[in-house]
Amino acid sequence: MKRIVELTINGEPRDMTVDTCRSLLDALRDDVGLTGTKKGCDVGDCGACTVIVDGEPVNACLMLAVEAEGRTVETVEGLQPGVDTLHPLQDAFMRHGASQCGFCTPGILMMAKKLLDDNPRPTNEDIRFGLSGNICRCTGYTKIFDAIKSAALEMEAARS
Amino acid sequence: MNVTAPIEEREFKIVGKSVKRDDVLEKVTGEAEYTGDVKLPGMLHGKIKRAATAHARIKSIDVSKALAYPGVKAVLTHENVPRVLHYGSPHPRSASCTKDQYILDDKVRFWGEGVAAVAAISEEIADEALDLIEVEYEPLPAVFEPEDAAQPGAPLIHNVGPGGNLVLDPVRVNRGDIDAGFAQADFVLEGTFSGGRPHPAYMEPNVCIADWDGSNKLTFRTSTQTAFMVRGILAEVLGLPLTKVRVLVDHMGGGFGAKQDCFQHEFLCALLAKETRRPVKMEFTRHETFVAGRSRHPCKVWLKQGFKNDGTLVARDMKLVYDSGAYGSHGPGVTIVGTNAATSLYRCENVRLEGRCVYTNTPINGAFRGYGVVQSYYALDIQMDEAAERLGMDPAELKLKNVVRAGDIAPSGHPILGHGLEICLQHGIDVLDWKKLRNRDRTPDPKHPHISKGWGIGCEMHGSSAYPGIKEQGNATVKVNEDGTVTLLTGAAGLGTGAHTALAQIVAEELGVRFEDVGIIHGDTDVVPWDIGAFASHTTYLVGTAAKMAATKVRGAVLERAAMKLQVTPGEIDLSEGRIFVTAEPGRFMTVAEAMGPSRGIPAANIVANGTYEPTKSYSFAAHFTEVDVDTETGIVEVKRVIPVHDIGRVIHPIAAQGQIEGGIQQGIGHTLTEDYIIDKKTGRSLNAGLVDYKMPLSMDMPDIETIILEAAPDPGGPWGAKGVGEDPIIAIGPAIANAIHDAIGVRFHHYPITPEDILKALREKGA
Ligand code: FES
Numbered sequence: 001m002k003r004i005v006e007l008t009i010n011g012e013p014r015d016m017t018v019d020t021c022r023s024l025l026d027a028l029r030d031d032v033g034l035t036g037t038k039k040g041c042d043v044g045d046c047g048a049c050t051v052i053v054d055g056e057p058v059n060a061c062l063m064l065a066v067e068a069e070g071r072t073v074e075t076v077e078g079l080q081p082g083v084d085t086l087h088p089l090q091d092a093f094m095r096h097g098a099s100q101c102g103f104c105t106p107g108i109l110m111m112a113k114k115l116l117d118d119n120p121r122p123t124n125e126d127i128r129f130g131l132s133g134n135i136c137r138c139t140g141y142t143k144i145f146d147a148i149k150s151a152a153l154e155m156e157a158a159r160s
Numbered sequence: 161m162n163v164t165a166p167i168e169e170r171e172f173k174i175v176g177k178s179v180k181r182d183d184v185l186e187k188v189t190g191e192a193e194y195t196g197d198v199k200l201p202g203m204l205h206g207k208i209k210r211a212a213t214a215h216a217r218i219k220s221i222d223v224s225k226a227l228a229y230p231g232v233k234a235v236l237t238h239e240n241v242p243r244v245l246h247y248g249s250p251h252p253r254s255a256s257c258t259k260d261q262y263i264l265d266d267k268v269r270f271w272g273e274g275v276a277a278v279a280a281i282s283e284e285i286a287d288e289a290l291d292l293i294e295v296e297y298e299p300l301p302a303v304f305e306p307e308d309a310a311q312p313g314a315p316l317i318h319n320v321g322p323g324g325n326l327v328l329d330p331v332r333v334n335r336g337d338i339d340a341g342f343a344q345a346d347f348v349l350e351g352t353f354s355g356g357r358p359h360p361a362y363m364e365p366n367v368c369i370a371d372w373d374g375s376n377k378l379t380f381r382t383s384t385q386t387a388f389m390v391r392g393i394l395a396e397v398l399g400l401p402l403t404k405v406r407v408l409v410d411h412m413g414g415g416f417g418a419k420q421d422c423f424q425h426e427f428l429c430a431l432l433a434k435e436t437r438r439p440v441k442m443e444f445t446r447h448e449t450f451v452a453g454r455s456r457h458p459c460k461v462w463l464k465q466g467f468k469n470d471g472t473l474v475a476r477d478m479k480l481v482y483d484s485g486a487y488g489s490h491g492p493g494v495t496i497v498g499t500n501a502a503t504s505l506y507r508c509e510n511v512r513l514e515g516r517c518v519y520t521n522t523p524i525n526g527a528f529r530g531y532g533v534v535q536s537y538y539a540l541d542i543q544m545d546e547a548a549e550r551l552g553m554d555p556a557e558l559k560l561k562n563v564v565r566a567g568d569i570a571p572s573g574h575p576i577l578g579h580g581l582e583i584c585l586q587h588g589i590d591v592l593d594w595k596k597l598r599n600r601d602r603t604p605d606p607k608h609p610h611i612s613k614g615w616g617i618g619c620e621m622h623g624s625s626a627y628p629g630i631k632e633q634g635n636a637t638v639k640v641n642e643d644g645t646v647t648l649l650t651g652a653a654g655l656g657t658g659a660h661t662a663l664a665q666i667v668a669e670e671l672g673v674r675f676e677d678v679g680i681i682h683g684d685t686d687v688v689p690w691d692i693g694a695f696a697s698h699t700t701y702l703v704g705t706a707a708k709m710a711a712t713k714v715r716g717a718v719l720e721r722a723a724m725k726l727q728v729t730p731g732e733i734d735l736s737e738g739r740i741f742v743t744a745e746p747g748r749f750m751t752v753a754e755a756m757g758p759s760r761g762i763p764a765a766n767i768v769a770n771g772t773y774e775p776t777k778s779y780s781f782a783a784h785f786t787e788v789d790v791d792t793e794t795g796i797v798e799v800k801r802v803i804p805v806h807d808i809g810r811v812i813h814p815i816a817a818q819g820q821i822e823g824g825i826q827q828g829i830g831h832t833l834t835e836d837y838i839i840d841k842k843t844g845r846s847l848n849a850g851l852v853d854y855k856m857p858l859s860m861d862m863p864d865i866e867t868i869i870l871e872a873a874p875d876p877g878g879p880w881g882a883k884g885v886g887e888d889p890i891i892a893i894g895p896a897i898a899n900a901i902h903d904a905i906g907v908r909f910h911h912y913p914i915t916p917e918d919i920l921k922a923l924r925e926k927g928a
């Protein structure tokens with residue numbers, strides 16, 4: 001059965017016609033064409049599909065697309081503040097080498113954004129805990145931690 | 161071991177700097193296109209019916225209901241696909257392969273093997289259709305352990321190969337005189353060791369898309385480390401010339417070695433697309449990446465070594481048995497490399513080695529970072545620690561005494577260049593003040609009396625390139641465009657290691673242009689020069705040298721053209737940072753853009769050159785120092801700190817090199833403590849094929865890693881002495897942890913993973 005779902009994606013009002021059994025992840029990737037969000041497991045184990053729904057991080061593979069009706073969804077494609085500018089997290093991920101194969105990166109960036117939005121001065125433990133649902137198999141996490149700390153400092157400096 | 165000209169020293173402008181990686185820019189914005197992101201018009205979805213039995217003959221297979229199911233477009237079984245015996249790991253020009261598989265066979269050799277494939281208009285319909293396929297099996301007795309498979313009279317899994325379920329004839333290596341060696345020994349240590357079945361668990365599940373055009377040409381997108389191998393074997397099995405198979409791969413979400421087979425689903429995807437005349441996408445579920453992917457070979461090692469009382473090693477006798485799973489895949493290569501590796505690391509003149517690789521009715525084991533060497537060096541390094549204990553010596557001292565040195569014969573048969581391992585070990589000893597660590601106060605912290613701390617060292621060496629098993633070749637094409645920018649064409653895959661950036665740095669450095677002026681084209685077998693694939697830690701070493709050679713050639717041609725324009729001889733000018741200047745009069749210059757562009761009577765030019773390089777081998781070295789906390793109440797081992805000291809010759813991109821080391825350590829910690837893909841030994845079923853039950857170290861588990869990279873033993877075979885780094889870290893960390901656990905609680909473990917249950921049991925036994 002199909003349904004029309006109205007929602008806001010990265011600030012734009014959208015509607016999508018989806019099967020009622022379709023996950024938000026598949027709807028974003030296949031129906032809306034936002035393929036930045038990745039599918040690493042489809043069962044809620046890896047965090048590659050992390051998006052922000054109404055301000056909360058969500059595994060998009062575990063949420064039905066129809067549940068997103070009327071909500072606000074943020075994905076990695078919406079992270080850049082402008083065409084030629086990067087979010088401090090994106091910039092820090094580049095400088096620190098926090099992305100290798102990059103498959104975990106969109107999910108981790110969204111999770112990190114949520115983390116810094118809530119907690120602008122995270123401790124190392126806060127960062128480790130915040131990322132505990134996101135698998136990265138390439139980096140050993142060290143450079144991801146460094147990048148998030150450095151982005152936090154930069155965002156802090158920009159605010160003051 | 162390329163004993164050629166001495167390594168050129170120069171002041172580097174780009175090499176050695178962590179320049180920005182373009183691929184990472186695409187990754188952080190979500191623009192990077194992975195195979196699974198591609199959607200072609202009219203695309204169908206393919207799915208594979210997998211056997212729920214480990215060893216059986218297919219008596220009958222009825223697909224009529226599936227074919228009649230609305231939305232299903234094609235169903236393939238062994239009855240309607242070409243029957244061509246082929247390699248799983250088609251390393252070209254290599255003896256180390258086994259032809260033992262068909263696209264689909266009338267026999268099942270492991271639980272989860274594909275027996276049929278469906279293409280349908282949606283994934284859901286394809287999935288539903290799988291349930292409508294009826295297969296009748298005649299069960300065959302199955303074997304799940306190499307010991308059982310090697311017994312006389314054991315059920316035979318294949319009727320190719322040397323027989324007795326061997327994948328290849330035993331690999332035997334003899335150096336010196338083993339009996340004379342043991343006769344000199346003051347004492348002998350003997351032990352058995354074993355390794356589990358770690359799985360690479362790359363984040364991007366295997367995925368491919370096949371698309372045929374009207375001229376019967378196949379365009380095949382796939383997540384592979386070895387696009388040209390996939391092209392070669394697809395063409396061979398499907399009976400096509402290479403001009404009719406084009407393999408595309410842009411970004412890929414990790415591989416770690418395991419994406420270098422041509423997989424069953426890849427053939428089936430191509431055939432479904434051919435049958436339906438529509439593009440077909442086939443994407444693994446996470447479960448399938450375990451069952452139908454590739455893991456590290458479980459291994460049993462028997463090791464006996466003779467020592468003198470001064471710590472000299474006088475004899476090494478070793479037998480290794482690798483479990484190949486149901487097909488050969490990389491079994492031959494892994495057995496040859498892993499066995500030969502044991503000739504080295506710790507010097508010993510009298511060596512006798514025997515490596516076997518055995519089929520079992522379990523999922524296929526293949527290439528995975530550390531390629532057979534993880535298994536053999538785990539045993540060598542732990543037994544070296546045991547020898548130190550027996551001698552009452554500091555293990556650091558004993559290892560330092562015995563590590564390979566310049567001039568020793570490497571596993572490849574070449575003399576080793578440089579004292580890389582000795583320098584790594586000594587450096588770690590010095591920066592950590594190892595003596596003080598050894599003699600520290602060992603009374604537990606009264607606040608955590610159940611925590612025992614320990615420190616351990618693990619050593620390793622690993623070759624860049626698969627020589628002598630494979631005679632490799634690296635190729636690169638460099639074009640200088642008419643505006644002075646440069647295009648590098650490479651067949652090397654972009655796994656995410658930063659290898660493309662390193663290649664561009666090498667070209668920019670050699671040519672004398674800015675890094676930003678070099679663009680990279682890769683991932684299209686119709687366009688880029690042939691490449692053997694990204695594996696064996698060789699891209700920077702092998703393709704890097706080819707790229708440097710091509711850059712040298714275009715540089716010469718650019719200088720000639722500029723000389724003509726400046727009306728001097730080429731010998732009078734030089735090129736640096738995009739400027740060509742008269743050496744005697746640096747004020748007289750032109751840019752590369754001006755040299756290449758048109759001027760009166762001279763049209764613009766495009767200068768192209770190729771570089772082809774056939775190296776032998778170089779070795780990189782590492783010593784890992786690690787601190788662990790063992791909780792004697794729960795048995796949990798926590799790795800607290802790792803200080804990896806690596807020699808990788810000239811470093812091209814420091815951050816990318818560190819990233820390789822840190823990621824390798826993460827995987828190695830997992831393999832040593834928590835990761836094991838478990839196959840039920842009664843049925844052959846997978847018991848933990850998912851990311852929750854297969855437990856990897858994640859953000860909460862990672863220790864502090866303080867990476868140290870030395871440029872101690874550059875190799876003239878690599879660009880300015882660069883060597884590989886991909887595989888080294890995963891090898892050294894395992895024995896370092898096992899040795900640290902012994903330091904903490906006084907118990908030796910000879911296997912991995914070392915689980916909390918193992919720790920608690922050992923502590924109980926020790927206490928009793
Ligand atoms: S794809 Fe959603 S958690 Fe893995």
Ligand code: FES
Nearest residue numbers: 100101136137138
């Ligand atoms: S960068 Fe590859 S999984 Fe994180």
